[in-house]
Amino acid sequence: MTFLPVDGDLQVRTPPELVADRPAHDVFLRRLNGLYPLHPHESRAVAGLIHNVTAFGPHQNILMDQRPSTEAVVLLDGLACHYRALDTARRQMTGFIVPGDFCDSGFLSSSPVRQCVMSLGDTIVGYIDLGQLATIADKLPNIIVAAMRAASIEQASSRELVINLGARDAVQRLAHFLCEIHYRLRGVGLVSAGGKFELPMTQSEFGEALGLSTVHVNRTIQQLRRKKLITMAQGLVTILDQPGLAAVAQFDGRYLRPN
Amino acid sequence: MTFLPVDGDLQVRTPPELVADRPAHDVFLRRLNGLYPLHPHESRAVAGLIHNVTAFGPHQNILMDQRPSTEAVVLLDGLACHYRALDTARRQMTGFIVPGDFCDSGFLSSSPVRQCVMSLGDTIVGYIDLGQLATIADKLPNIIVAAMRAASIEQASSRELVINLGARDAVQRLAHFLCEIHYRLRGVGLVSAGGKFELPMTQSEFGEALGLSTVHVNRTIQQLRRKKLITMAQGLVTILDQPGLAAVAQFDGRYLRPN
DNA sequence: CGTGAGCTTGATGAGGGTCAAAATAGGTGG
DNA sequence: CCACCTATTTTGACCCTCATCAAGCTCACG
Numbered sequence: 001m002t003f004l005p006v007d008g009d010l011q012v013r014t015p016p017e018l019v020a021d022r023p024a025h026d027v028f029l030r031r032l033n034g035l036y037p038l039h040p041h042e043s044r045a046v047a048g049l050i051h052n053v054t055a056f057g058p059h060q061n062i063l064m065d066q067r068p069s070t071e072a073v074v075l076l077d078g079l080a081c082h083y084r085a086l087d088t089a090r091r092q093m094t095g096f097i098v099p100g101d102f103c104d105s106g107f108l109s110s111s112p113v114r115q116c117v118m119s120l121g122d123t124i125v126g127y128i129d130l131g132q133l134a135t136i137a138d139k140l141p142n143i144i145v146a147a148m149r150a151a152s153i154e155q156a157s158s159r160e161l162v163i164n165l166g167a168r169d170a171v172q173r174l175a176h177f178l179c180e181i182h183y184r185l186r187g188v189g190l191v192s193a194g195g196k197f198e199l200p201m202t203q204s205e206f207g208e209a210l211g212l213s214t215v216h217v218n219r220t221i222q223q224l225r226r227k228k229l230i231t232m233a234q235g236l237v238t239i240l241d242q243p244g245l246a247a248v249a250q251f252d253g254r255y256l257r258p259n
Numbered sequence: 260m261t262f263l264p265v266d267g268d269l270q271v272r273t274p275p276e277l278v279a280d281r282p283a284h285d286v287f288l289r290r291l292n293g294l295y296p297l298h299p300h301e302s303r304a305v306a307g308l309i310h311n312v313t314a315f316g317p318h319q320n321i322l323m324d325q326r327p328s329t330e331a332v333v334l335l336d337g338l339a340c341h342y343r344a345l346d347t348a349r350r351q352m353t354g355f356i357v358p359g360d361f362c363d364s365g366f367l368s369s370s371p372v373r374q375c376v377m378s379l380g381d382t383i384v385g386y387i388d389l390g391q392l393a394t395i396a397d398k399l400p401n402i403i404v405a406a407m408r409a410a411s412i413e414q415a416s417s418r419e420l421v422i423n424l425g426a427r428d429a430v431q432r433l434a435h436f437l438c439e440i441h442y443r444l445r446g447v448g449l450v451s452a453g454g455k456f457e458l459p460m461t462q463s464e465f466g467e468a469l470g471l472s473t474v475h476v477n478r479t480i481q482q483l484r485r486k487k488l489i490t491m492a493q494g495l496v497t498i499l500d501q502p503g504l505a506a507v508a509q510f511d512g513r514y515l516r517p518n
Numbered sequence: 519c520g521t522g523a524g525c526t527t528g529a530t531g532a533g534g535g536t537c538a539a540a541a542t543a544g545g546t547g548g
Numbered sequence: 549c550c551a552c553c554t555a556t557t558t559t560g561a562c563c564c565t566c567a568t569c570a571a572g573c574t575c576a577c578g
Contacts, residue, residue: 036368084422086509092426094418105414109295109407114415114514148368151410155364156373158417159353163343165424166470167351170534202556211425213535218558234543250345255373429566461524472567477526493575 025050025126027188028074031100034187035153035258036146045136046143050074050126056119058200063103063117069110071127072147073103078123079200082115083208093209095158098184105151108144121200121235149258156255165211168250170220173210175249178230182239183253195239199232224248284309284385286447287333290359293446294412294517295405304395305402309333309385315378317459322362322376328369330386331406332362337382338459341374342467352468354417357443364410367403380459380494408517415514424470427509429479432469434508437489441498442512454498458491483507 025047032038032046053076056062062080063073075097082095082104094115097103103117107130137144157180164176181199182191191197203221204214212220224230229245231238239245246252284306291297291305312335315321321339322332334356341354341363353374356362362376366389396403416439423435440458441450450456462480463473471479483489488504490497498504505511 082418084418086422086426090426092422094421106411109404109411111408111411112518114411115418145368148407149370151414152365152368152370152373155410155414155417158414158421159341159343159374162353162417162420162424163345163351165421166353167345167349203558204556214556215536215558216534219534222558259371462526463524473524474526474568475566478566481526 025076027076027100028126031150031188032143032146035149036142038140038142038146042140042142045140046128049128049132049136051129052127054125054127056123056125058119058121060119061116062119062123062125063113065113065115068112069104069107069130071129072107072133073117074126074128075099075101075103076124076126079120079198080117080123081120081209082117084115091208092211093205095154095161096181096184096209098181098188099190100188101154102147102150105147105154108147108151120205121198153256153258160255170210170212170216171223172249173212174206174217174220175224175229175245176251177206177210178224178237178239179242179246179249179251179253180256182237182242183251183256187256195242197237198235199237200235284335286335286359287385290409290447291402291405294408295401297401297405298399301399301401304399305387308387308391308395310388311386313384313386315382315384317378317380319378320375321378321382321384322372324372324374327371328363328366328389330388331366331392332376333385333387334358334360334362335383335385338379338457339376339382339384340379340468341376343374350467351470352464354413354420355440355443355468357440357447358449359447360413361406361409364406364413367406367410379464380457412515412517419514429469429471429475430482431508432471433465433476433479434483434488434504435510436465436469437483437496437498438501438505438508438510438512439515441496441501442510442515446515454501456496457494458496459494 028050029038029043029047033043038046056078062075065084077099080097080103081093082097083091083093085091097117103125104113104115106113110130133143160176160180164173168176182195182197185191185197201209203217206212206217206221207214210217221230221232224245225232227244227248229239229241229248231240287309288297288302288306292302297305315337321334336358339356339362340352341356342350342352344350356376362384363372363374365372369389392402419435419439423432427435441454441456444450444456460468462476465471465476465480466473469476480489480491483504484491486503486507488498488500488507490499
């Protein structure tokens, strides 16, 4: 595994920044609706709950473990991940968060946050006060059902990651990871024609996601490139041959679908 | 990975068997209470919902994926696991179920079952009709909270598995796995003094759990034996040196605790 | 007492880790 | 715009963990 500078690359670097309460809750609302159809007034109610829309720079902790959750956190833009720090120099990522997702589903049972959530690239998150949510939850139970379905998908995604790490080799792992991110970003309209999307991760971070060394990640990427399956440079990925990549990965996106 | 006989070791072998509605729902009730305190009348209500207590022999499918969940399934005795079949000969286990646990938390959002659940050894399960549960859920919300906390722990456990497979070597993986099972079984009173407990798994099944070949599992067990950390034979495990084993595994059971 | 499932051991090699260094970005201040 | 500095990507060499193949062993069970 890679050695990061010991002075604290695992730490927050620059402070988060508050943002005008404007931007697209739309991703989030569309996502919830896709999970479980909401009445229009429910959608509006949820939108009204989102406060303190905040921007984070890369590699900042959006959520810290051990903290009790006092609000639900929603990713509105960018990319984030769950991770566990293993020692000062090593990290294992355990899940990925795309716009529209809750950062942590523990709020549903007011469980404490169980893992750190970190931004990759620039992100925007919104906060929902759990007290306020509880007051409307009785009248608008569909919202809770949608959130529970999100949690169910999160669980399925974790199991898929277990399979990825337990039973697949480097090429398959990377291919599968790219398929999943591609699939999920496409679901929220963040993949442009030609299969191109932003993926603000370094190769060393791929290693932390896939349980591989940085060097081997590099060589694995080259294999996928040579097979004309992908293109990848400075945080931009293009899936050249989605079916081909899915075949390599044995990817079947059904585990990411609600029903 | 190991080759299993192709004629269908992944299939059900012997039919499940109905059992008198007697035995200990106690494990389950104690578990729920540990997750979130229930009123005595809530406990009684839950106990009354458990129907069709059924015994399964080893290697039977308790739940199949793709099926919509019409009832919550509770493990009352024995050991079971989540798994995904990869091809006719390979399997990856993705989670473990001890007495008192729900076999699948998807019922909370009436999501379909997302993975197969299989008995290891002899097991007893109980079924809870979701319709009946819904009717009492409004009056007894604590039950749902407890179940959601169980789901949250299940999620945390999956993430821990990801870490195990992504970032630890064979000895650590096995040690961690044994620590987790030991910890969870002890929580429901199934570990006798001296750290001895039943673990009805073959070495080949350990391999499917840990992402290792059968041969390497065998050699890894021998290492732990040589270090006087464990004893293991015909489905009986003894943890000789719990702190030592936990140190090897970097095991910290907090992720298995509700708050 | 044979037979098969599971456990154990040995030999061999591939996949991937580690170390070290070169080649490329980006990024900053002058 | 250039010079410098640092983060990231790429390449090469070497080695270790673990998979694979193959065979022998043990034990429960019919």
